[in-house]
Amino acid sequence: MKSLQIHLTDERIQSVLSGFKIGLEKESQRVTSDGQLATTDHPTSLGSRSFHPYIQTDFSETQTELITQVFDTDKGAIEQLEALHDVVVRSMENGERLWPISMPPDLPEDDRDIKIAKLENQGDINYRRYLAKVYGKRKQMVSGIHYNFEFSHDLLLNLFQIQTEYSDFTLFRTDVYLKVSRQYLRYRWLITYLFGASPYADKRYFTDKEPEQPVRSIRNSEYGYTNRPEIEVSYQTIDQYVSDLEELVDNGELIETKEFYSSVRLRGSDNVEELLTHGVSYIEIRNIDLNPFERTGVSESTLRFLHLFLLTLLFLDEESTDAKQMLDLGTEYNNKVSLEHPLEKTMFQEEGEWLLEKLMQLNTQLTTPFDCSDLLNEAKTVLAYPNKTLAGQMLEVMTEKSWTNEEFGRHFANLYYDQAFEKPYQLAGYRDMELSTQIFMFDAIQKGVKVEVMDRVDQFLRLSFDGQVEYVKNANMTSRDSYVVPLMMENKTVTKKVLAKAGYHVPGGKEFSTVDEALISYPIFKDSPIVVKPKSTNYGLGISIFKEGATKEDYDEAVRIAFSEDDSILVEEFLPGTEYRFFVLDGKTRAVMLRTPANVLGDGRQTVAELVAEKNKDSLRGTHHRAPLEKIQLGDIEQLMLKEQGLTPMSIPEKDQRVSLRENSNVSTGGDSLDVTEEMNDSYKHIAESAVEALGAKICGIDLIIPDSTIHGNKQDAQTYGIIEANFNPAMHMHIYPYAGVGQRLTMDVLMLLYPQLNN
Amino acid sequence: MKSLQIHLTDERIQSVLSGFKIGLEKESQRVTSDGQLATTDHPTSLGSRSFHPYIQTDFSETQTELITQVFDTDKGAIEQLEALHDVVVRSMENGERLWPISMPPDLPEDDRDIKIAKLENQGDINYRRYLAKVYGKRKQMVSGIHYNFEFSHDLLLNLFQIQTEYSDFTLFRTDVYLKVSRQYLRYRWLITYLFGASPYADKRYFTDKEPEQPVRSIRNSEYGYTNRPEIEVSYQTIDQYVSDLEELVDNGELIETKEFYSSVRLRGSDNVEELLTHGVSYIEIRNIDLNPFERTGVSESTLRFLHLFLLTLLFLDEESTDAKQMLDLGTEYNNKVSLEHPLEKTMFQEEGEWLLEKLMQLNTQLTTPFDCSDLLNEAKTVLAYPNKTLAGQMLEVMTEKSWTNEEFGRHFANLYYDQAFEKPYQLAGYRDMELSTQIFMFDAIQKGVKVEVMDRVDQFLRLSFDGQVEYVKNANMTSRDSYVVPLMMENKTVTKKVLAKAGYHVPGGKEFSTVDEALISYPIFKDSPIVVKPKSTNYGLGISIFKEGATKEDYDEAVRIAFSEDDSILVEEFLPGTEYRFFVLDGKTRAVMLRTPANVLGDGRQTVAELVAEKNKDSLRGTHHRAPLEKIQLGDIEQLMLKEQGLTPMSIPEKDQRVSLRENSNVSTGGDSLDVTEEMNDSYKHIAESAVEALGAKICGIDLIIPDSTIHGNKQDAQTYGIIEANFNPAMHMHIYPYAGVGQRLTMDVLMLLYPQLNN
Known part of the structure; x- marks a missing residue:
């Protein structure tokens, strides 16, 4: 492939340079609270591994694999990985944790105690049995990050249009990825240097010999998870790559092409042969160790560095046209760097400095918001000070704390475990979103429903499962409700009219759209217990209650306060009794809540x-x-x-x-939420359910005033209840995590409403 | 019944005194533009008389009867009657009008030219044939207002609870209505005096003799539409009322009980005998002449007067316990007043003054907003000055203009006809509502779908037909769309993501939620044609377009303008071409519109x-x-x-x-709307339709940029089109009444979407 360097400064390239796609896979071992390999099965609460898009098991039953969707920002991928951690850790039983280091924890003496993943597909099990036989189970217990990377389509297309060597875009794209793969294999030692993080391994991991000192990365060294040295595949052309792989399989040296463990895998099709026709569309980088200082095993800055690294390699001219020579050199360098002492300088420092300078040059071509200077300066420092590499930092911490590698691993496993449970109502990665949406996303991810955040601020999600797409906003607005019903509930007057027409008891009252009209009507309400409130707002704002009736002055003031919140106000009969929120979903009361004012x-x-x-x-x-x-x-x-x-x-x-400490019972002013779902008399649940049906709503929070809940409620008997409001966007988190009483997992109810097949 | 007077000042009564219910029926003859009785059939566009709730025919095919729903304000009833007039008049063919006077226009020489209403039910036709035989067709051609009145339930209930005479509420309520009926029959002469408006009649109307001078009300006189004098029914008790009526039917003196024409009919059941068990629940006042000075035949102030009159009669002690004596006296007075000369004082002026004083006294008990002093003072003046009565005014106008009664009638028939067509896009009675809602209500009323305005400001309607209830807001938000789809369309970023995912061409771009983030990103958009716009607002506000790219200064300014409208903004690729609005409903493009800037x-x-x-x-x-x-x-x-x-x-x-005269093409700044539904290339309609399907919407206004509409549009070919917006609340009136091109009756499409059975 001819040099692409000259095109880097082309305007057409600069404008699309920073686009890309990323997807992550992260393996880690499930361990007990003591840091021993877990002996339990994959958690059943995580749905079925036969379809779960996010949470799988790799080689062993304990080797949990987290898979993100494809994102176009590093942040997006990291956020989802954060969330997957919360889901997995909170779904595991008996206080199990995830092991934070690439090298496995203490392995059992008997290989038979390492259980192959209990998958449904027999072929998948057989493949693992074969691997166990050929490589030994212990080698398969190593974990890491797989980084799937795709250049933006616009970047490749513009490059294709500018260059003159290729006339076929697919071929051009394939050769671009081959070039980047060769370059990556040549220079990957720098990644091992910077991000290698497996200095030690359990004695039982090693078969014959083992390193004599801590190293940068056992996983990336010859002790790691590699094919035998005789397994060679060319990256010169796609034809050679495919034919080499096929020959290895034909000769029985590999059981299938995916047994080929390279640091870079060419991707684009499940079937290697199809790469010849479809071309390579992205690459999978496989040599990233778990970073134990990160809960997710990888930091956003590492991802950004990798992106810049690959972008640099794309434009950087190759030092040789002989692919084999480059690959061999790359492997040699990488093997050496892997086994260097983490606190010693690398022997390739000079090449490293030259390479970082190339990254710096590329960085100057990126537009302001994508500038990575800070990151690159930091990498320069790490190159100069090996104690700042990940492996170096690990060693320093172990020395400082006098920890063994196992103790180090246990410490972070416990730390991340505690973090996951600190605020169980939040979902890491999405903490800026509404609580109900976070909990809903947790449930969807747990059950294997694909979740995409379409708009964070708007709490807008796209779910898909089984080919069925559903959009959800605020975790409670779905396709199951009709357009006009929430609009009805938004309007308190209309809601009351509809309920009254259907025979429910609602407070009497009048609506006013001018202050004067409201003021002149005081004589109507004089001496009656009333509530003055804005017509449409929903957060208890602008409401005045006069249980004993209002003086003219108080009434006038209340009218003005209510009008400050809305263009129309309601003056309503005050209904005495206790207010309960009934959360009705799909015709059934799922939760009943009593809110009390802030108190001690x-x-x-x-x-x-x-x-x-x-x-x-x-x-x-x-x-x-x-x-x-x-x-x-x-x-x-x-x-x-x-x-x-x-x-x-x-x-x-x-x-x-x-x-x-307060008169009002709003949770937002420190009030307590008490779940009374079980205790509530069924008669009131039936009233709530049928009233919601009369409104035509699928999901509704309906507020009943009940003077005495020990008495049987009767729709026809206005003395037993009154409906004061129906809410089209009812809060759910307060029911799920109440102050007292049993939490009601309403988000799961919404999920089951959308995907009833999950119930099976 | 014991005196109720003493309870009037009771607090429990005062608070509920002003409540009531009202329903109106209004007959009038359909005439040609020359004021001759129409010879055409009832208009077919008005749906079927077998179910139409609003528009029926009474005795003859030309006698249109308008029926309002039940309202709890006079205003509500009048507004609907106004609307019914617009619908009827605009639905009649050949420029036919409604005759504004109670007495019919010139009647045909041959009775056979008066066609009995062509109803579906043979029984209904037979009844009319019987009436024609017994009373003569001409007598049946008289028209008037029927005023159905019900005291508020709370008023009667509170009265019942205070009084000690009755222990059964139904019986009490029945006797209340009997008392009020007796009183009304006794004092109805005052109503005839004030509101009588049939001074003349066509010669052919009279059979043997006729009045020698103009009178207050032929219709209410012995020349009017009355039973023979020997038909007597007692209003003493409900038992007597029912047994008298049944006896008259048994003896063959009446064909059925509804042949009994009293000025007050006791109502509550279709079957008179059921009044004995169910009781009387409201009364029907039948002696109100059409007021020719009102398009609707009755004014709101007349209704208010009648309400106060009935309320006064309820509390006023009866002058005698002998019902027959009272009724006879009442009939005598009324007959005399009916035949007085309209410009002469009435012989019962003294009793009138006493009665108005009673009304004044009652009025003092009403709370401020219901005060009727002005109205009562006016009635006093009318009592003193007979030329201010309706009949008096009619005579004065005829004299002044030298008009005959027929000419007078034709003048007002023409006037009201012209008014109905002046602004055909508006619906009288509801002109404060949005145009689309007015037009939609017109269509629903025309087709016989019951419409209730649940909230005027909110454009919230309740429709019912065939037992099927539908709620509609803004005439385009219905139960046919799901909750989450409009929420998706409200969010421009989400809309674009969904469309892009489904393979449609949408402009590329970025979303920003802070000014700084947007400003720093200028280099990305430098030199590209862009649009800077707020993320959510829908009225073209805050949008800047840079067809040639923006300077840093222009860009910064545009970003600030967009942020002044919303918390997030979009910077989007500008798509060159012409913008068209496609209105898609139920999978089909119903209208395509091109908007051009204000121009001459x-x-x-x-x-x-x-x-x-x-x-x-x-x-x-x-x-x-x-x-x-x-x-x-x-x-x-x-x-x-x-x-x-x-x-x-x-x-x-x-x-x-x-x-x-403008750069922007908004209709709101004087732009022209051009309907191009027919001309638009089908390929673009298909793109619009399938894109709306991809969004999951039933009703959607989707905006396409088309560079050249003569070229076949192709979903895959981004050169042929781009989708820039999908609107969940698309305007409809501009399509129905475009500046140029054919109007597309989208409101009727919405109606048919909700009630497909209307299409049959």
């Missing part, structure tokens, strides 16, 4: 302030809706409320004295 | 300002979205645009010179 319970010993601080320690409490409950404040409103009870934050309430 | 066409004679003024005369142009097109302005932007062409508003463009 005295113990006769601590002050109100201390009790608040203690209650706020609950990991379910957070701020700004990042947790299912909000921390209780001690602001002006709370202090006023205390004052009315003759208390201050310094008062010590008696034992079992309940001190309220 | 020179005639070599008039100035730009004159051409604009002339173009603005089109009744399709209005302001503030009250018409399908907006008037062209001559403001700063337009003058600048003229200046750029070397013109001023005073310039005289050459013949056929097209002068643009």
